[in-house]
Amino acid sequence: MRPVPKIIYTLTDEAPMLATHSLLPIVEAYAAPAGVEVETRDISLAGRVIAVFPDYLTEDQRIGDHLAELGELAKTPEANIIKLPNISASVPQLKAAVAELQAQGYALPDYPDEPRTDAEREIRARYDRVKGSAVNPVLREGNSDRRAPASVKAYARTNPHRMGEWSAESKTAVATMGADDFRSNEKSVIIEAEDTLRIEHVAADGQVTTLKDSLPVQAGEVIDATVMRAEALSAFLTEQVARAKRENILFSLHMKATMMKVADPIIFGHAVRAFFPDVFAQFGEQLQAAGLEPDNGLGGILSGIDALEPSTRDAVKEAIDAGLADGPRMYMVDDRKGITNLHVPSDVIVDASMPALIRNGGKGWGPSGEEDDTLAVIPDSSYAGVYQAVIEDCRAHGALDPTTMGSVPNVGLMAQKAEEYGSHDKTFEIETAGTVRIVDSSGATLIEHEVAPGDIWRACQTKDVPIRDWVKLAVTRARASGAPAVFWLDRERAHDANLITKVEAYLPEHDTEGLEIKILNPVEATTYSLERLRRGEDTISVTGNVLRDYLTDLFPILEVGTSAKMLSIVPLINGGGLFETGAGGSAPKHVQQLVAENYLRWDSLGEFFALVPSLEKYAEQASTPKAAVLAGALDRATATFLMENRSPGRKLGTIDNRGSHFYLAMYWAQELAQQTEDADLAAVFAPVAEQLTEKEETIVAELEAVQGQPADIGGYFRPDAAKATAVMRPSATLNAVLETLS
Template sequence: MSRLTDADVIYTWTDESPMLATHSFLPIVKGFLEASGISVATADISLAGRVMAAFGLIDDDLATLGELTASPRATIIKLPNISASVPQLKAVIAELQAQGVDVPDYPDQPATEAERETRARYDAVKGSAVNPVLREGNSDRRAPSAVKAYARTHPHSMRPWSPDSRSRVATMDAHDFRHNERSVIVPEAGALQIRLLPADGAAPVVLRERLAVTAGEVVDATFMSATALDAFLTQQVAAAKAEDILLSVHLKATMMKVSDPIIFGHAVRAVLPQTFAQYGEVLEAAGLRADDGLGAILAGLDTLAQGEQVRASIEAELAAGPAISMVDSERGITNLHVPSDVIIDASMPVMIRGGGTLWDKDGSRRDTLAVIPDSSYAGVYQAAIEDCQAHGALDPTTMGSVSNVGLMARKAEEYGSHDKTFLIPATGTVEVVVVEGAGAEHGTVLLSHEVEAGDIWRACTTQDFPVRDWVHLAVVRARATGSPAVFWLDPERGHDEVIRGLVERYLAEEDTEGLDIRILDPVAATRLSLERARRGEDTISVTGNVLRDYNTDLFPILEVGTSAKMLSVVPLMNGGGLYETGAGGSAPRHTRQLLAHNHLRWDSLGEFLALAEALRHVAEVSGKARAAVVADALDAATTTLLEEDRSPARELGSVDNRGSHAWLALYWARELAAQTADAELAGRFAPVAKQLGAVNEAVQAEMAAAQGSPVDIGGYYRPDAAATDAVMRPSATFNAIIDAL
């Protein structure tokens, strides 16, 4: 345990492209930091690592990090990780088993106590399992000045909007999570129970035996009607066909690991109604579920006696129905193949940046009907589309920034709803009742809904202290920047109205004189933010947990081309720091490119930015002033890297992730050698800078020479460490200098 608790900086091993990049960048980090007297430890929070830890096969680093977040010394660099859907979880299980790791199969329908225990362990691993543990603070996400300056002088491509664009968002206007939401504040600490009272008079079904709550905690509950969802989806399939535009479904089946896979399954069935009417029972018996996506169904048909008939039925319905947007046209991967392939916060900004278009099966761009069933946040994307249809594409060379202060501490809001979300088994009434304390008599019903079998019901909680901290952080950022801070709260949502009352109360306790602080509904806030951005003005969006995720992809992708270039700081509420390195939406695609061509386009800029901020925190809490010197040198090196255009490029043979790391090391060493704040440090790195400068041309040649052929790293989720090192550290010349540090 001291391995992590005693380290100045903890760097996380995660998955896919970020993990590959870590094999290249971490030796540089360790070399530079440890040569400067700053200790570094690593923690495995990868999907494979979490699975193995769940069965006691390795240390549970995630749990240890969760405990460390309570320490003011905690300084954690958190890279993007897989928030696993069921298909991904099954894939990692199969890979581990093939490697000889003793983990059990995933039980789709657990029947025994042992299977239920296994399922519970796996359920704790999938979806958003990492972030709720580590995010013991609210978030501050923004584009650093160097990144913004680079985007203005090197603008990314923005596809123009056609004046005839027919793209739009379709969302439910009733009977969804937004419209059914109810919310209360629990005045005292206590415990609640969630139960279903069946309409037929059967015994109550306890959905959640005990839910502990704290004084002042906001508790809300809502549900989505399955009947209304099916009717809505059927209408959108018909509309896309009639209008001859692409049908595209946008969900978050990773973070919303219970509700959104179910909604995804409804969408698959809506596109293939005849197939499921005729073969649904056969598919269900074979464990081929719509919730897992079209890809999983097609892959399993070879084992079915009626497999070819089912395949023919699917192909016929797809041919007769609307064109479906594609994740990968060349490989025939549709929007409905894998629930984790189309993540709304990445896919919708890409559509907007692409002039409102997505790709069809022929690889051509077409106008798109973006289906977002729940209306809670769909209006944000529709407002952005309408703005672009009216005014054209945004201009990265002139547009202002929209940063974010996000409420997410202690599993706040929807992303903390996984263990309180249920597929309703029978028609009846779901109740949230008091079983202990909570300022009410035992059995008091706080919230209730009339539901039908198949509905999706969920509860969410938000503690009082994180709300206070969030409001305070918004005021701090408004004063630091001079920009308006806008709370995005929807008066038609029960939860948001309760939060609004708390925001107004806690703002009254803050010094807001001279500050521009507003509360707007999300659609109005989107319009204001885009109006200001078009004038080159900055705005702070102050949002809840899910909108935090959506906004910190939407605006950065439009501003600087990718959310991976955002600086993401989470000031932990006990004084520690969590430094996140951007988004992992492109991670699978870049991983495939490395495996096929030994070229990794992943940009580690987010890691550079996060590490510099983390080092400043180390300087504050450890007394190691040198850490701040190293941080300043890293920031200066990062600025040079951007100005000299040494970031990874798309084309094979050009600088990739590994070559970019070598350039950064050269610039970083030069900055450390040139700085005057620490003469000993300058003397330590002067020869390193000289060495790296002398061999840089040879190093880059060795990096480039490695590209062009497929590579085998011994696994996707748990690759062989030595094989991955060999691929990601191809320059012996460079390695010798770094390892000597």
């Protein structure tokens, strides 16, 4: 007997989690009369931490491993998961979450930076399952179809967001290595038969150390490996610090230390060392002895500096201040609080920070609150050229115009952990000189690299089934939209060359007659797409996983002002559906504002968009036509919501996230009451629509009345459920109307 279909609404982190306390009760109330079952699963950072340490906790504190449960569900036709943005935890974030949980009474162990015992290594291994982009690889059992809904494009054209002016004299540029980096050293093979590989380090004296003893692979799978040279990286970063000083522009580092949870924090640490060479030359040993690693950022050093002897502490502070004064002006996260680009590895995430810089005319914020041209440092050259190409286009032609520009939807290869570069157990910081190699079960070497101490070596795998599905999805979208589809693949890069071989083999399996399908390297694809964008034409980008992540922020932020307003559907390979709700990059600031003044700016539009195809999927899975009626009404309500400009404002006294949810509920009820497809639902929602419409002024007043005072939610990483609900549902009138549906 097949399981009963359900919509699983995920509980995540920060602003999306808080918004859920307001929106989910509306969803549950509207779903009930249609017979749609909605359940929740906790995949928040705190929830994941709790799930991996049941033996440390009391019975009432334990929760199941909901992420693992959903990972299994995602492999079935019954899957119907609405996935909100998660924290992709850096080590500082993970430590902060653990400290908060400990303060709440959870007897969790501390995170061991340098485990020395078997027990500490086992604790570290559990935490390593939680940090970084731990959620997405588990749930993404399908490839990505991400695009701007027609209603969003229409709204953006009539209500364009601000675009900064570009000057032809702008000195803003991207700096990248181009040699001795991941792209230049990459090697790739296609596996002929199912096997189990292993990764080994062979020292100069011939001693073999197994780095990973079991790496199962399937026939047709693409395996890659590469190395970034530490000596070259340090020299490159030192030169970029000097260049920014020489050119009198802001120095900025753009990484993905959350997704690339092993490699990028190491690179980040090299940048901290390069910016403050005197600090580490004088005090490196003392800092290391105190556990103050540059990989955790300047903020981690400053927050733990009291562990040093007072005289050393004061000297370190003076040396840091001198480094800030003597170096180039730094791109700031918060100039009012002195939070620099190098404070926290997870503060400046390349896929959000670079589009924001480009949208702002190539100008970043300096230490005195000034706007200025910026040197954007992206060490690995794999995709840095994409951003440089956009900068050059804007410098030559000016800012893009949201009122006329086209769109760049994306078909992304990400199923079954495809192209998870640097994010898990196949990335290593090399301790001793020698060779790292991948060998098959017969002992034959497939890939090898010479390595030196400090080098960063990584491998990744991309299975054949996801690649086939990716090609199929690209053709399907090109056929449905009529837009050209461009595979962003570089014939000069080892991994991409193997993917091109497969793409060229699989395209003839599909009807491509009359379709325009190209293969261009990322820089050429960027230029081609920008030319079409400026003519108001659409171009489908068909990309690997990392570029998918970058482009689905880059183009939406330029097109519609934010990536949170995108429709993101993941047709799961085995027939289910995963519906993602946009980006969470600004979520921390939103939480800070809520706590300070009871105002939540988070825009839940992504959740609205995701719910429509989820309900449509449910109607199909459960043979429940009423779910399709709910979906159609919600789609029309969302269009009205946009045209009436009911998204959260930016200032106190305007509607925030809670007010936007009320207006969605009102428009949704009105559409359900007016529709003629289902008389029963029309009858149920007619009085609801009438009450919400009549009481609009009262409800909005109740929602706005709480603004301006601090809000107590009982925790950042794990808010108290009762407190968060009280904060996020302050309108007794709205709550009473929703109660009538239950």
